[in-house]
Amino acid sequence: MMTLRQVLAGSAMLTMTVASFALHAQVQPFTVEGQMGKDQQGMLSYRYVSLNKIVQDSVKVINGAFRFSGEVDEPAATTLIFMPENKSIKGQFKEIFIDPGATLTMKGDANLLSTQTKGGPSQSDLDALFELYKPLSVKGPELEKQFKEYQDAGDEANMKRVGQQLQDLRLERRNIQEAFAKKYLNSFVGFSLWTRHVDGFIKDPVKYEAEFNAYSPAVRNTPTGKRIALNLATARKLLAGTQAPDFTLNDINGKPVSLSSFKGKNVLLCFWNRNFIPFEPFSFALNKISRVLKDENLVILAVYCDDDQKRWHSEVEEAGFTTPNFINVINPVKQSAEADTTPIGKSYNLSLGMIPHNFVIGTDGKILVRDIDLGLEPEVAIGKIINK
Amino acid sequence: MKKILLTFIVLISLVNTLSAQKLYSFLDVGEPVNKYPAVTWLKGSGITQFEKDKIYVVELWATWCKPCIKSMPHMSELATKFKDKITFIAQDVWEEDTTKVRQFISNNASFFTNSMVAFDGVQNKGDFDRNWLKPSGTFGIPRTFLIRNNTIAWITFPFELTEEHLQLLLEGKLTKENATAIVQKNKQ
Numbered sequence: 330m331m332t333l334r335q336v337l338a339g340s341a342m343l344t345m346t347v348a349s350f351a352l353h354a355q356v357q358p359f360t361v362e363g364q365m366g367k368d369q370q371g372m373l374s375y376r377y378v379s380l381n382k383i384v385q386d387s388v389k390v391i392n393g394a395f396r397f398s399g400e401v402d403e404p405a406a407t408t409l410i411f412m413p414e415n416k417s418i419k420g421q422f423k424e425i426f427i428d429p430g431a432t433l434t435m436k437g438d439a440n441l442l443s444t445q446t447k448g449g450p451s452q453s454d455l456d457a458l459f460e461l462y463k464p465l466s467v468k469g470p471e472l473e474k475q476f477k478e479y480q481d482a483g484d485e486a487n488m489k490r491v492g493q494q495l496q497d498l499r500l501e502r503r504n505i506q507e508a509f510a511k512k513y514l515n516s517f518v519g520f521s522l523w524t525r526h527v528d529g530f531i532k533d534p535v536k537y538e539a540e541f542n543a544y545s546p547a548v549r550n551t552p553t554g555k556r557i558a559l560n561l562a563t564a565r566k567l568l569a570g571t572q573a574p575d576f577t578l579n580d581i582n583g584k585p586v587s588l589s590s591f592k593g594k595n596v597l598l599c600f601w602n603r604n605f606i607p608f609e610p611f612s613f614a615l616n617k618i619s620r621v622l623k624d625e626n627l628v629i630l631a632v633y634c635d636d637d638q639k640r641w642h643s644e645v646e647e648a649g650f651t652t653p654n655f656i657n658v659i660n661p662v663k664q665s666a667e668a669d670t671t672p673i674g675k676s677y678n679l680s681l682g683m684i685p686h687n688f689v690i691g692t693d694g695k696i697l698v699r700d701i702d703l704g705l706e707p708e709v710a711i712g713k714i715i716n717k
Numbered sequence: 718m719k720k721i722l723l724t725f726i727v728l729i730s731l732v733n734t735l736s737a738q739k740l741y742s743f744l745d746v747g748e749p750v751n752k753y754p755a756v757t758w759l760k761g762s763g764i765t766q767f768e769k770d771k772i773y774v775v776e777l778w779a780t781w782c783k784p785c786i787k788s789m790p791h792m793s794e795l796a797t798k799f800k801d802k803i804t805f806i807a808q809d810v811w812e813e814d815t816t817k818v819r820q821f822i823s824n825n826a827s828f829f830t831n832s833m834v835a836f837d838g839v840q841n842k843g844d845f846d847r848n849w850l851k852p853s854g855t856f857g858i859p860r861t862f863l864i865r866n867n868t869i870a871w872i873t874f875p876f877e878l879t880e881e882h883l884q885l886l887l888e889g890k891l892t893k894e895n896a897t898a899i900v901q902k903n904k905q
Contacts, residue, residue, distance in 0.1 A: 613854025616743040649742025649852065 356400035357429030365393040404517035411441040426451035454518040534564035574676035578658040614703035621708040744853035761833025788875035805832040
């Protein structure tokens with residue numbers, strides 16, 4: 330069975346990947362010009378991210394020629410899909426990397442896969458990465474074909490064996506990516522491979538800071554670089570042992586309540602709303618903590634992160650967050666993938682993907698633990714932490 | 718007139734739904750339980766509340782839940798063994814089609830010889846969902862609840878539940894600790 334953390338992380342992950350900040354980024358134009366074999370006709374669709382928005386469009390391919398342009402604020406990983414007019418021919422998929430200000434040419438004498446892409450340092454780096462992938466790109470499809478054959482034959486022993494080989498191949502690919510990310514420190518391609526392994530909320534900023542600082546200033550000053558720098562800085566302020574950022578929010582009766590007013594008590598600070606699933610294990614865990622630790626010096630400060638006051642009232646009731654050690658307050662901001670820019674949102678790095686999120690805070694107002702796993706007997710873990 | 722009457726009935730049922738009682742906020746081992754949520758009984762006389770001197774096993778299932786069905790012969794064996802002492806309730810959850818459930822019961826009558834069967838309906842609609850599954854943090858089935866003396870004695874899975882557990886439950890000696898110890902022992 331999956332742990333609650335995994336389930337929650339799964340739902341959070343969807344939004345995390347597009348989590349973004351409003352930065353004053355500058356865009357620069359780009360152009361992609363392509364010439365495949367003259368007999369190629371059809372539609373080419375492309376997809377990339379610029380200013381944190383997904384850009385998706387398509388152009389016609391006539392006699393193998395196509396052209397599209399746009400604007401990007403940083404080097405953009407771009408996927409291309411060519412669908413030939415002749416429906417009996419399979420579509421083709423290709424990845425390229427577009428630098429701001431670049432003109433890319435794609436030339437080949439057959440389909441999309443035959444093209445060679447030139448233009449821009451990021452594209453050269455991508456070529457270097459694909460060169461390293463080469464041995465895998467032969468082995469991979471072969472193994473997949475074998476796997477399918479064994480599957481059809483119901484040969485479980487061989488399926489297991491080939492499945493393991495595929496698993497090893499994926500690991501090998503990951504190792505290649507990690508090595509590339511460490512070597513190409515002035516490359517946005519290397520950097521974006523590194524960012525894949527950085528969580529939306531960073532638990533170990535010290536480790537990640539060292540890795541981040543190894544990249545060149547040019548890379549670190551891209552919008553993605555700045556966003557990660559901001560996440561690192563926030564994560565540092567939320568490390569165990571630091572003072573939990575104070576805030577004042579209204580409780581369920583409209584009376585202002587400050588975190589600092591609980592000095593002398595342990596606080597389980599929990600940010601929540603109803604926009605994640607499954608919700609029940611979460612509310613069950615909080616209810617259990619509330620009951621098991623009712624005679625401990627603990628309050629559960631439940632911060633509802635949504636602007637719908639009425640819904641808040643009924644959800645508090647429905648979830649049963651009404652036992653005496655619950656304090657319900659509201660941060661009346663509709664959460665989205667974009668970061669919450671209110672003071673509390675900024676200091677706790679709130680966004681849709683970040684919720685639910687919790688902190689155990691000691692009697693002195695310092696953070697004891699961040700992000701207790703609510704799926705693994707949290708009442709026991711918290712009991713131990715506050716009674717240390 | 719017909720239309721007015723219909724509106725009236727709809728209104729009444731709406732009011733009923735809105736005022737439906739919240740029975741439980743939190744269900745866990747050691748928590749008291751008195752009322753049984755409002756469900757449709759497909760087999761057996763059914764219950765509306767747990768009686769103080771009776772013992773109950775509530776087993777959650779659905780026709781789409783393969784592990785639930787796999788554990789039915791085992792559960793039915795236990796139900797037969799303890800038929801005079803323990804009330805077994807096979808509580809169907811999270812599905813819409815009563816006909817499908819009724820069909821399953823008639824096709825697999827031997828699984829339910831000594832159990833009552835109840836139907837709740839789709840997720841977020843049924844009373845059992847609101848007043849049992851959500852308060853107990855249940856987000857997967859199968860799941861089994863043991864009730865004695867108007868208290869939840871243990872929450873487990875059908876493939877972990879044994880005769881030994883039910884014997885201890887009858888004697889009032891089942892604790893979370895010894896129940897878990899038996900599961901561990903059986904795993905070895």
